[in-house]
Amino acid sequence: MGRVTERRRTLRIRDDAVSSRPDTLVAEEPLEIRLNGRPLAITMRTPGDDFALAAGFLVSEGVLGGAEELANILYCAGATEDGANTYNVVDVRLSPGVVVPDISLERNVYTTSSCGLCGKASLDAVRTSTRWPVADTPLVRVGPELLATLPDRLRAAQRVFDRTGGLHAAGLFSSEGELLDLREDVGRHNAVDKIIGRALQSGELPLSRRILLVSGRASFELAQKAVMAGIPVLAAVSAPSSLAVDLATETGLTLVGFLRGSSMNVYAGEQRIIPGAREGLPA
Secondary structure, eight states: OOOSEEEEEEEEEETTEEEEEEEEEEOOEEEEEEETTEEEEEEEEOSSOHHHHHHHHHHHTTSOOSGGGEEEEEEOOOOOTTOOOOSOEEEEEEOTTOOOOOOOGGGOEEEBTTTBSTTOOOHHHHHHHOSSOGGGSOOBOBOHHHHTTHHHHHHHTOHHHHHHSOOEEEEEEETTSOEEEEEEESSHHHHHHHHHHHHHHTTOOOOTTEEEEESSOBOHHHHHHHHHTTOOEEEESSOBOHHHHHHHHHHTOEEEEEEETTEEEEEEOGGGBOTTOOTTOBO
């Protein structure tokens, strides 16, 4: 929609040289997600892939698990004085007969680009609500040599980051290291939702033989989203949170942090990280 980046005037100071020039910035706008016409959540996001973002968010919340459960997603009328559509409100309609779980639809959840769903339910709630328990899936072996190549592959595909320097990225890889999908967003949890939502729309859930790589830290929310989508391996170039490690341990998720070059820390699920393993092969 041409709204991923915007131009703003900036004053550049380099040593003693002062100049004025336009700069390219990543766009950030609110998106309201409605479920069957009822307001559910507002998130700050980079416009683009809004339908996938909404669908992925509902996978993470346990509402959706397959493309057949999704009737359609539509943009609603915006809030401008002249009635123009802002493309900042989407309504997700469930297929007839799909039961909406009790996710407190009246709470008007507000998610920010940095924290995701703050105050989320307990570890046990996530462990028991996922449709595809990671611990029950066939074990996929991934060698550290393969993992070490993924950050460079992700970075090379980040087109908008090259122009702005202000976006997080999430990449979905096969167990052989092939980059299958890449989404960028001002919020790392939004980027992950866009990937999961696209997988739902194309009928690819669960993502039981996939690796999810995020460009920043691994928070509880990101671990939750991986578990809810059936992803067995979550890797991050920065640190995980303690709650993310707890959730990974509880659910059997393999969690890798500080993935930089040939160095990495495996915080949970080390049975999948086998030095010298033939990548992608089941145990």
